[in-house]
Amino acid sequence: MTGKIISVFGSTGLQGGAVVNALLKDGTFKVRALTRNVESPSAKKLVEKGAQVATVDLNNDVESIAKVLQGSYGVYLVTDFWSLFEKEEEIGKKVVDAALKAGVQHFIYSSLANTSKISNGKIVVPEFDMKAHIEDYARQVSAKHPEFISSFVHLPYYAQGFNTDFLPITKIEEDKYFISFPISGKPMELIDVNDVGPIALAEFKDPKKYSGVGIHFTGSALSGPEIAEKLSKATGKSIIFKPMTYEEYLALGFPGVEGIADMFKFVSEYGSYPGKDSNLAKEIIHITTFDEYLEKNPIQLK
Known part of the structure; x- marks a missing residue:
């Protein structure tokens, strides 16, 4: 195992947990599982599997979140609209800034389609659009800071x-x-959410290949x-x-x-994800x- 650390948000949820499991199984990286409660049964199970566990409060400022991410080579971020609601976009962008401040080299975000843009305003799904805006912001940060690589995954139901x-x-x-x-x-x-783990792992292992790339899969x-x-x-x-x-x-x-x-x-x-090719994922797993x-x-x- 290398000394490189991947910090995973939402580590006790279905998607974040899938990424944690894939990283631990592969063994290339150390895993820092981020959670609101390190004493929860789910967090303790992650420790038993070999992950470091750290507390993160998304309501904190950029500096506080950056301290939690300090020493991380990579970050995997999935944001939950149903717990953050209208704050999702603000918090997602704040985590991008915190990752940059902490010196993270590879940032992966779980995004969705921009419904209002695609439908010309006919259908607006905040849960989708705020994630699309966070993706756009991460891309802008990477364009200004080439040392900060960003990659993306897109999951359906x-x-x-x-x-x-x-x-x-x-x-x-x-x-x-x-x-x-x-x-x-x-x-x-439809997908089995566990498939996102090996896909994120592949992105972390080859940052040059997946820089700026969004992987869509079905x-x-x-x-x-x-x-x-x-x-x-x-x-x-x-x-x-x-x-x-x-x-x-x-x-x-x-x-x-x-x-x-x-x-x-x-x-x-x-x-x-209209107009997007899902074949790239099939080349991975x-x-x-x-x-x-x-x-x-x-x-x-x-």
Whole structure:
């Protein structure tokens, strides 16, 4: 193992955790797992796996965050809109500044499409657009400071989201279920979030090759009925897809429903990252298909 340290934000979450696991398994870099609570069970498990664990408060100023990143060769940043809300863009840019101040050489950010720009203002998804603005800012910083390399990953829907509050599988009667969400037009692009780990690792290992590069990847692109068919096959239960309109989804009325509805609307019309090539990721690893994900991760239905 070299002395180079990669600091990973969101290390106890699905995406950050996937990056931590890939880095630890490979062994090329030391891992500094950043979390709000170093005493949490998830943080303690990371220590058992071999990671350093450090506390970071994203509400702190640039100097304070830079101190946490001091000595890091690389940084992996994923920002969570649902915990940061309107502060996401400000905080993401602050972390970029902190990484630069700390002397970080390679910065990787998990970004999304600029929905308002792509749709000419017709569809605006803050969760997407603020991430796109953070990516733009990181690119600007790299242009001014060539020693600060920035790279990017773009993830569509997680297969891990099925049978959760986000994409529930609802029981109709014994052995009969349905799923319903407002997707139509373009298929839904799905990935196993764990695939982001080896992709980020490849970027960290070859900064020259991936400088300024955004890696987009898709395991499967499926319609609603195709998703239901694959879920049925995997679970041995009858699962049907019930189409849902944008207005019907809005009527559910849960906190944040408008943003999620607009996300579905954008992806239905434009795809997760329109005009971008997802083949580069396939040169790095085999991207897990939805069938393969379900085989490895059986869904338990009630």
